[in-house]
Amino acid sequence: MVEGLKERLGRIPLILTLALTGAVIYLPILFVVIFSFNSGRFQVFPLKGFSLVWYQKMLSDTAFMDALRNSVIVSLGVGVVSTIFGFLGAYSLVKAEFRFKDLLSTLLITPLAVPGVLLAISLRVYFYSLGWSFSLLTVFLGQLITNVPLALMVIRARLLQIPLSLEEAAWDLGAGRLRSLAEVILPMTIPSMIVSMLLTFTFSFDEFIIAYFLTQFELTLPIKIWANLITGYDPTVNAIGTIVFFLSLVIVFFGQRFILGKPYQKG
Amino acid sequence: MASILPLSAGKSNKPQAGGRERRIMGNPWYGLIPAVSYLLFFYLIPVVYLLSRSFKITQGSGIQFAPGLTLANYIEFFTARTNYLAYARSMVISILVVLFASLIAYAVAYTIVFIVPKRYQQMTLLLIIAPFWTSFVIRAFAWQLLLAEAGPVSAFLKQVGVGSLKILNTHVATVIGLTVFGVMMLTLNLYSVMENINPNLLAAAADLGARRWQTFKEVVFPLSRPGLLIGAALTFIISFGDYVVPSLLGGGVRIVLSQAMVGAMTTSFNIPRASTYAMIMLVTILVVTMPILRLSRVGLNTE
Amino acid sequence: MGSNSIVELQDVTKRYGESVVAVDAINLSVRRGEFLTLLGPSGCGKTTTLRMIAGLETVSSGKILINQEDVTYLPPYSRNTSMMFQDYALFPHMSIEDNIAFGLKMRRVPRDERLKKAREMLEFIQLPHIAGRKPNQLSGGQRQRVALVRSLILQPEVLLLDEPLGALDAELRRQMQVELKRNQQQLGITFIYVTHDQEEALSLSDRIVVMNGGRVEQMDTPKMIYEQPRTTFVASFIGRCNLRKGIAEAKEGRLVVFLDAVLGKFPAACFNGVEAIQPGQRIAIALRPEKIRIGREAENCQTKAVGILKYTGFLGSIVRIVVELAPGDEVVVESQALPEAQVGEKISLGWNCDDAIVLTENSGGDK
Incomplete structure (x- = not known):
């Protein structure tokens, strides 16, 4: 009995740490949300009163709406292209045999371990020396660097779970490589491709540093937010932040089963 | 933003015939063409090109370089006080972040896996790490808001009579902002290894007379070490290279390495100098993380 | 074909x-x-x-x-x-x-x-x-x-x-x-x-x-x-089998199989599968457990031996018996009826050499 009590008491600091960490993670965002509904111009207590004025301002701000549109365009492109490249690459990585395969699969994920600012500057110099002008296209090309490896890893994890015998059975029953890909592998991989698309879309939508260096006039949403922050407090950012934060959160919760590493049941 | 998965590079999972044999169903390596050629042209070549510029000096302006190779940029880097101060700040900040984040995340992950009831585990983990996938800029901005001298924390402290909070625009704020990020990264990596620890092992250890602490030292810690090391390496990379948090929370005066790099690029448009910073950043990351990652792999193999 | x-x-x-x-x-x-x-x-x-x-x-x-x-x-x-x-x-x-x-x-x-x-x-x-x-x-x-x-x-x-x-x-x-x-x-x-x-x-x-x-x-x-x-390999992989090693010898123009001190020598002609055997070759005798007789039935067999009953297991339709011929040298027998002897007592065994199979040692063998 005493032993049990001691053990229970020993857990309290740990549980407190967990709770405190959770609080610290969410506290700043909580204030962003609170201030986004505050009618006052300044972000100080006491609050002035509830209002949706910053949301209205946000919607009537054409620069903001342009940035939102740009972000959606780029992120959709990144999501779709990363997932297609990722699927093709993952399939080959799982099914093909060639020399240096382990080395190549390691190299393919190194972009995830290189600081974004370094990638951004290297591409800026590269495009500059190629004489390309900076636009949403260069942002899209830049953001693929981290998202293609990400998509590849997500889809590869799923492909590794599909027993080899399924594709072999399809071949045995008369399907060629492409046919078995379309009839067996693809339908079974679609959930992970959706997750890949959601994740890469979110990453691209939230990505700042690469976009910042690779565009000139067409701003994406994070750049617009950044610009607003640099030029001084504008409470509209609270409204934008609240919406973007919850949007990302919804997507993450939607894809949670994958993220936690328990994506599929055996069937 | 790196690991949302345990970063196993991916050994091929089956033994296969020697490559020279004629394969009946073909060898579908060509699916790698889009990803590999894209990364070759938009990742490998640009990065190598940038790094190679560190051995050049500009001629005129922009992207004209004087012929021949030089170490002038490196000499400049190691002799100018502003440079090595920026480097030292980045290093100290990253080390502190890795330390704090490792300690906190270890307690958090341990609590989630071994104390939180089974059916709430995934939900708790998700709550802790969900902001990981939300906008980096917005989170940094939120911290700016929170830590401001006129902000809520400061107001609270004044109310209690402790005095106002003056940490925004210092690197204390940078460390706080990056530590929160590191905690999420490390928790995710630690969770995935701790969750795989067979509870029977703990029971067996207890059965053999191990105390809680001994069980932890002999069973839990060695088995969770790979996750800790990988998480720590990734946290180091993010902290060492990040530009957003030092700028929004640390202010623009006492700059870190990434800010120096961006400055060389945007204000003076000196590509060789920016490139030197990039090279030094990359070499530092390699030197620090390679031994860590090697250690973690050894840990995995002995399992 | x-x-x-x-x-x-x-x-x-x-x-x-x-x-x-x-x-x-x-x-x-x-x-x-x-x-x-x-x-x-x-x-x-x-x-x-x-x-x-x-x-x-x-x-x-x-x-x-x-x-x-x-x-x-x-x-x-x-x-x-x-x-x-x-x-x-x-x-x-x-x-x-x-x-x-x-x-x-x-x-x-x-x-x-x-x-x-x-x-x-x-x-x-x-x-x-x-x-x-x-x-x-x-x-x-x-x-x-x-x-x-x-x-x-x-x-x-x-x-x-x-x-x-x-x-x-x-x-x-x-x-x-x-x-x-x-x-x-x-x-x-x-x-x-x-x-x-x-x-x-x-x-x-x-x-x-x-x-x-x-x-x-x-x-x-x-x-x-x-x-x-x-x-x-086949003999021991398919069904239970008692394998005994030995050597084939030529004696007075006839082939004789010498097993060991306990079981002695046998004219090779009486075994199954003897056609391929050359004198001087190492061989093995395979004997299925159910081909070995025990107790009174053993008396009519060509070959007899006495051992100690080590174990009796009742498997429903048959009884499995382990008999020790010499220390460390055991034979498995499957019989329809329980032996009269008790564990630890002496028991006589017998078998006919046309129930045994001669195998050449070098043919395959278990790797």
Whole structure:
């Protein structure tokens, strides 16, 4: 009995740490949300009163709406292209045999371990020396660097779970490589491709540093937010932040089963 | 933003015939063409090109370089006080972040896996790490808001009579902002290894007379070490290279390495100098993380 | 080899990398309509051989003929063979009828027609009610049946089965064995069946190919495999067996087998399988446990010995006895009746040398 009590008491600091960490993670965002509904111009207590004025301002701000549109365009492109490249690459990585395969699969994920600012500057110099002008296209090309490896890893994890015998059975029953890909592998991989698309879309939508260096006039949403922050407090950012934060959160919760590493049941 | 998965590079999972044999169903390596050629042209070549510029000096302006190779940029880097101060700040900040984040995340992950009831585990983990996938800029901005001298924390402290909070625009704020990020990264990596620890092992250890602490030292810690090391390496990379948090929370005066790099690029448009910073950043990351990652792999193999 | 053979393997070899030889120059001739089993311990190359016939594994050297046509490098989808996988490999995202109709879909048979065919197949296995279900809603036995008819829908001439009953529990397994055999006889299709279960092999097969270390040890009917194994490996792998090493000697122009001090010498002529023996050769005598007599019955035997009863186990229809002839030298006996002696007491044994089989030591041997 005493032993049990001691053990229970020993857990309290740990549980407190967990709770405190959770609080610290969410506290700043909580204030962003609170201030986004505050009618006052300044972000100080006491609050002035509830209002949706910053949301209205946000919607009537054409620069903001342009940035939102740009972000959606780029992120959709990144999501779709990363997932297609990722699927093709993952399939080959799982099914093909060639020399240096382990080395190549390691190299393919190194972009995830290189600081974004370094990638951004290297591409800026590269495009500059190629004489390309900076636009949403260069942002899209830049953001693929981290998202293609990400998509590849997500889809590869799923492909590794599909027993080899399924594709072999399809071949045995008369399907060629492409046919078995379309009839067996693809339908079974679609959930992970959706997750890949959601994740890469979110990453691209939230990505700042690469976009910042690779565009000139067409701003994406994070750049617009950044610009607003640099030029001084504008409470509209609270409204934008609240919406973007919850949007990302919804997507993450939607894809949670994958993220936690328990994506599929055996069937 | 790196690991949302345990970063196993991916050994091929089956033994296969020697490559020279004629394969009946073909060898579908060509699916790698889009990803590999894209990364070759938009990742490998640009990065190598940038790094190679560190051995050049500009001629005129922009992207004209004087012929021949030089170490002038490196000499400049190691002799100018502003440079090595920026480097030292980045290093100290990253080390502190890795330390704090490792300690906190270890307690958090341990609590989630071994104390939180089974059916709430995934939900708790998700709550802790969900902001990981939300906008980096917005989170940094939120911290700016929170830590401001006129902000809520400061107001609270004044109310209690402790005095106002003056940490925004210092690197204390940078460390706080990056530590929160590191905690999420490390928790995710630690969770995935701790969750795989067979509870029977703990029971067996207890059965053999191990105390809680001994069980932890002999069973839990060695088995969770790979996750800790990988998480720590990734946290180091993010902290060492990040530009957003030092700028929004640390202010623009006492700059870190990434800010120096961006400055060389945007204000003076000196590509060789920016490139030197990039090279030094990359070499530092390699030197620090390679031994860590090697250690973690050894840990995995002995399992 | 005559037109009677439907599948032929000529010196077929499978190497992995430089050093690993999974299948070592094997030759096989499978007769049309027979139930042929590849039997051996895990890693003996039986599954690799099956997969090479299916076209799922590349042949390193040698030739595979199906209906006298060289198919060595033909892809699996152009061979008139069908494979049944150990895990059944049912497509989890398709309904049962779509699974069964898959082969027809690949042949571009119109949907109505192929689903009609699939339903007929489901009638055949008496499971018409599961057409719309998904594989994970079926029991093990149902999956096995569905996998079987999915392989059969293209009317292959040869069905390749890779341990198809391995995932089932013992009771269901026995039931399915009977069913498989019945289906095979009814349809008249050639079955090439891989298993490591010797009982299964003995009860189902027309012929058995015993494999070990990538080679064929023996290819024969179950009866011959059991009664006249040609190598010590076959003798000990199939059924229980007492193996005793010895040496063949020539004595006064006749061949004599010298075993050991306890059992002594025997004229070689009385043994089975003696034709291949040369004087001076190391040999082994294989004696099935049920061929050894005990107690009073032993008195009429050609060879007698006395040992100590170490163990008696009642197995229902038979009794298994272990007798120690000399310290560390034990013989297993299976008898219909319990011995009169008690454990620890002396017991007499006897056997006739035409019940024993002589094996040359160098023929195969267990690696």
